[in-house]
Amino acid sequence: MNFWQVCLEAFRAMSMNRLRAGLTMLGIIIGVGAVVLMLAIGESVREDINRRIDTMGSNVMVILPGSSTSNGVRAGRGAAQTLTLSDSAALAQLPVFSNVAPIVQQPFQVANGANNWNATVYGVGPEYFEIKDWTTDKGSLFGDVEMRSVSRVAVVGSTVAANLFGESDPIGQTIRIRSRPFEIIGVLATKGSDLGGGDQDDAIFIPLSTARQQLIRSWTPGSIQYILAQAASAEQVQEAVYDSTELLRTRHRIREEQEDDFTVRDLASIAEAAQGIATALTLLLGAIGSISLLVGGIGIMNIMLVSVTERTREIGIRMALGAKRRDVLLQFLTEAIVICVCGGAIGVLLAYLGSVAISKLSPMEVGISTSGIIIAFSFSALIGIFFGFYPARRAAGLKPVEALRYE
Amino acid sequence: MPSANRAPFSKVAEKNARGPLIALTDIRKSYFNGDLETPVLHGVNVTIKHGEFVAIMGQSGSGKSTLMNILGCLDTPTKGSYILNGREVEKLSDNELAQVRNETIGFVFQGFNLLKRMPLVDNVALPLLYAGVSMAEARKRAALKLAQTGLGDFLKRLPNQISGGQQQRVAISRALVCEPALILADEPTGNLDTTTSVEIMNLFTRLNEEQGMSILIVTHEPDVAKYAKRLVRLKDGYVTYDGPVADAHL
Numbered sequence: 181m182n183f184w185q186v187c188l189e190a191f192r193a194m195s196m197n198r199l200r201a202g203l204t205m206l207g208i209i210i211g212v213g214a215v216v217l218m219l220a221i222g223e224s225v226r227e228d229i230n231r232r233i234d235t236m237g238s239n240v241m242v243i244l245p246g247s248s249t250s251n252g253v254r255a256g257r258g259a260a261q262t263l264t265l266s267d268s269a270a271l272a273q274l275p276v277f278s279n280v281a282p283i284v285q286q287p288f289q290v291a292n293g294a295n296n297w298n299a300t301v302y303g304v305g306p307e308y309f310e311i312k313d314w315t316t317d318k319g320s321l322f323g324d325v326e327m328r329s330v331s332r333v334a335v336v337g338s339t340v341a342a343n344l345f346g347e348s349d350p351i352g353q354t355i356r357i358r359s360r361p362f363e364i365i366g367v368l369a370t371k372g373s374d375l376g377g378g379d380q381d382d383a384i385f386i387p388l389s390t391a392r393q394q395l396i397r398s399w400t401p402g403s404i405q406y407i408l409a410q411a412a413s414a415e416q417v418q419e420a421v422y423d424s425t426e427l428l429r430t431r432h433r434i435r436e437e438q439e440d441d442f443t444v445r446d447l448a449s450i451a452e453a454a455q456g457i458a459t460a461l462t463l464l465l466g467a468i469g470s471i472s473l474l475v476g477g478i479g480i481m482n483i484m485l486v487s488v489t490e491r492t493r494e495i496g497i498r499m500a501l502g503a504k505r506r507d508v509l510l511q512f513l514t515e516a517i518v519i520c521v522c523g524g525a526i527g528v529l530l531a532y533l534g535s536v537a538i539s540k541l542s543p544m545e546v547g548i549s550t551s552g553i554i555i556a557f558s559f560s561a562l563i564g565i566f567f568g569f570y571p572a573r574r575a576a577g578l579k580p581v582e583a584l585r586y587e
Numbered sequence: 588m589p590s591a592n593r594a595p596f597s598k599v600a601e602k603n604a605r606g607p608l609i610a611l612t613d614i615r616k617s618y619f620n621g622d623l624e625t626p627v628l629h630g631v632n633v634t635i636k637h638g639e640f641v642a643i644m645g646q647s648g649s650g651k652s653t654l655m656n657i658l659g660c661l662d663t664p665t666k667g668s669y670i671l672n673g674r675e676v677e678k679l680s681d682n683e684l685a686q687v688r689n690e691t692i693g694f695v696f697q698g699f700n701l702l703k704r705m706p707l708v709d710n711v712a713l714p715l716l717y718a719g720v721s722m723a724e725a726r727k728r729a730a731l732k733l734a735q736t737g738l739g740d741f742l743k744r745l746p747n748q749i750s751g752g753q754q755q756r757v758a759i760s761r762a763l764v765c766e767p768a769l770i771l772a773d774e775p776t777g778n779l780d781t782t783t784s785v786e787i788m789n790l791f792t793r794l795n796e797e798q799g800m801s802i803l804i805v806t807h808e809p810d811v812a813k814y815a816k817r818l819v820r821l822k823d824g825y826v827t828y829d830g831p832v833a834d835a836h837l
């Protein structure tokens with residue numbers, strides 16, 4: 181018998197008992213659907229996290245005022261203003277850093293004529309954009325010239341642009357921050373949320389010098405809120421953490437037994453942790469799907485065993501007519517595989533519909549990859565072979581006389 | 588026309604010159620139930636030539652079906668030698684046995700044993716598929732065989748849509764489709780009424796006389812046995828008579 185004849189027989193056997201074949205298939209449909217959908221969800225979560233990580237910049241660490249050790253008495257981290265522009269400048273001298281960006285920030289009510297919007301205003305230098313590797317969609321970023329001239333220029337995120345200007349082009353327009361006019365020179369490319377879920381596009385960037393002199397005044401001269409620093413390479417991140425800690429301890433005259441009055445946090449390790457969580461989540465979801473696929477596979481085996489018993493006489497007849505053991509084995513194996521592959525196809529389809537529904541109903545963008553579909557297909561065929569083999573071998577192992585005598 | 592009849596017989600004689608179709612020497616068969624041995628055949632010696640039409644009779648439980656299963660390579664004897672068409676059956680592998688059942692033997696059963704879910708034409712085509720013939724060719728040959736047994740109009744029907752006699756004719760078509768050397772029929776008329784039995788036996792007679800087909804049937808009914816040329820009578824696993832039907836006291 182050739183392949184097509186065996187397949188035809190398998191379809192014929194299935195169509196004889198449609199309800200049973202359908203219910204058996206349902207197990208595989210659910211299993212394959214679950215695996216494909218769960219993996220797709222896991223994958224989309226991972227992609228989402230990676231996208232957020234990408235917007236952080238690479239080899240970046242953040243240096244915050246205040247100690248990270250919490251003993252309950254101390255005010256929250258960042259409460260004491262212990263970082264200054266000269267700290268930042270000193271850090272920039274360290275060879276391990278390629279970029280150091282001092283930052284101040286504060287939320288403001290921002291207006292464009294009658295339009296109002298509350299956004300965080302960041303005072304940053306051009307290094308900030310270099311560290312983050314951010315570019316503009318429209319217009320341009322500000323540079324050292326604007327920093328030195330204390331210009332009232334602003335680069336806005338896409339959320340701010342949309343809320344203040346709608347469809348019209350913000351470039352060249354003026355917004356008012358605390359009634360001071362700022363000219364918009366650039367709109368940043370959309371970044372989406374950061375790892376903490378905050379909207380990174382709901383931000384306005386102005387030169388640090390302008391911010392410190394005209395918007396965000398502080399009691400301590402030269403003080404800034406935090407520093408973003410970028411190590412020259414991934415290998416140098418640890419060294420950079422160590423060097424910056426040492427430098428700041430010296431500069432702040434912290435004695436041996438005293439704790440740091442600042443915190444150096446390595447964002448790469450946070451990114452790694454987030455990626456670890458995403459991987460674990462994907463594995464977990466995959467495991468849940470696999471278990472349902474396993475249950476479906478056991479269902480196949482169960483039904484195939486019943487089917488072999490029921491059709492013992494048929495097997496005997498076939499053997500009397502010249503079926504070799506291999507023919508009988510292939511026949512039952514093919515039946516199991518056909519059920520699994522059909523179930524797999526429907527499962528993939530359902531998973532696809534599920535992914536479309538999830539993408540519509542939730543903020544998540546779930547896409548089913550071709551490789552996912554191929555894997556699911558081969559996996560369901562494999563399930564068919566694995567769980568169909570034992571019943572098929574049992575059928576093939578029957579003795580012709582005994583099979584024929586079976587009532 | 589004698590020439591039309593003589594052609595198959597010259598072929599039969601040619602085959603017999605090379606040796607008998609079946610040679611059973613001291614065939615013994617016991618069934619084992621745990622340690623309990625039930626001897627059923629106690630040394631059967633029978634030789635059957637090509638072109639013979641043999642009836643096997645005997646009381647219920649005398650071992651007729653057991654013998655038929657051994658002859659049909661569906662079961663193996665506990666002891667003894669069986670040579671079928673020049674091949675020593677006990678030396679054949681599982682695959683070779685399947686091939687022998689496919690090519691050399693055509694089975695006809697009491698209960699017809701058609702596959703319920705297949706149209707008649709596919710039932711008849713099945714042995715050809717196991718022989719490696721393509722689906723289209725197998726269906727063509729099956730349709731031809733069915734037409735020869737008068738069932739040319741029923742190709743697409745399912746077995747439960749025709750009468751018992753017709754089903755048995757389908758089974759005979761299926762037995763014949765691979766052009767076997769031998770037809771083995773275990774009580775082929777057991778489930779049929781007298782008229783239908785006569786039809787079936789006439790069909791066997793025609794096959795034997797016109798095509799020189801070797802036929803072995805098991806039956807309880809003397810009327811059926813009379814269609815054969817030779818009778819083998821079994822009693823409790825021993826052959827008690829082996830000779831022309833005409834000389835036997837039926």
Ligand SMILES: Nc1ncnc2c1ncn2[C@@H]1O[C@H](COP(=O)(O)OP(=O)(O)OP(=O)(O)O)[C@@H](O)[C@H]1O
Pocket residue numbers: 618619625627645646647648649650651652653654
């Ligand atoms: N699988 C088996 N296990 C044990 N004993 C068996 C088995 N098959 C047959 N027998 C015994 O072997 C003996 C011969 O059985 P067999 O079926 O060959 O008889 P038979 O001549 O065909 O009878 P009938 O005319 O009723 O069909 C019987 O006594 C039966 O009980």
Ligand SMILES: [Mg+2]
Pocket residue numbers: 651652653773
């Ligand atoms: Mg019997």
